[in-house]
């Protein structure tokens with residue numbers, strides 16, 4: 404060890420993975436800081452209802468679950484600061500993080516920075532963002548009471564959020580590029596039974612247009628190549644996610660989409676640097692797996708930190 408770092412452990416990101424890591428780190432009596440660029444909660448916070456996190460037989464809202472994660476972490480004394488990691492690099496045996504506010508150093512870092520919604524890249528998507536185009540049904544769904552909306556995608560988010568939207572809207576066109584959904588079967592069953600959801604199979608969005616806000620979505624059937632204009636008031640895009648891992652300066656092993664590879668201890672290709680939750684290259688992205696990743700990572704970080712100070 405050369406220079407004493409500011410912290411034993413810095414956790415980047417305050418979603419379920421980061422907050423769970425915080426609980427474990429505080430119980431391990433590590434000097435730990437969690438930094439979060441927005442408000443803690445990650446994508447769980449904007450999930451209307453979580454039904455598959457154990458211990459809540461009737462389900463729990465994403466907001467209430469987040470609140471419980473935060474309370475639990477704070478009970479053990481976790482320090483949470485509202486700042487954004489802009490760069491992370493290795494120097495003098497330390498992990499250095501420059502945030503939008505300062506430079507902080509740590510012996511070990513856990514990346515729990517999650518993901519952001521992927522863009523479709525079609526005409527009108529950017530210009531109508533906030534004027535009918537959205538990636539968050541829980542944030543914006545209420546604006547579309549008794550209106551018609553489109554939801555793009557066939558994963559858990561698209562199907563779950565389409566079902567949620569039917570609480571307010573008159574109709575949801577669920578637009579999926581293939582002839583089967585990838586969402587959990589239970590969500591599919593609910594969507595199929597929901598009279599307000601009409602699925603357009605083998606169909607891709609081509610262009611979003613309107614005057615001051617979204618009015619039309621042009622779609623194309625990939626099998627027939629036929630184009631069709633849907634009259635809509637809103638367009639929700641759930642076409643997958645990109646990892647928030649761009650702040651890593653030094654080379655680190657990532658897949659072609661930027662998700663970070665780890666070993667079974669959640670350690671990345673850089674010693675003492677761990678990655679947990681949705682930003683990790685993993686076969687399953689759920690709150691329960693994020694929490695599990697975090698518990699394992701702190702065990703590894705603890706060992707690394709012990710050796711660091713020797």
Ligand code: NAP
Nearest residue numbers: 523556557558559560561580581585641642643644687688
């Ligand atoms: P996802 O599982 O990656 O699904 C993205 C969907 O968008 C896919 O159906 C994909 O089609 C489609 N798509 C991708 N690019 C497209 C494009 N350019 N044009 C049209 N469609 C496009 O993403 P997600 O649903 O946001 O879920 C992300 C992760 O969070 C997943 O691991 C998911 O299981 C998890 N999650 C879980 C829950 C839950 O447990 N209830 C809720 C939300 C999210 P293809 O199917 O053809 O690839």
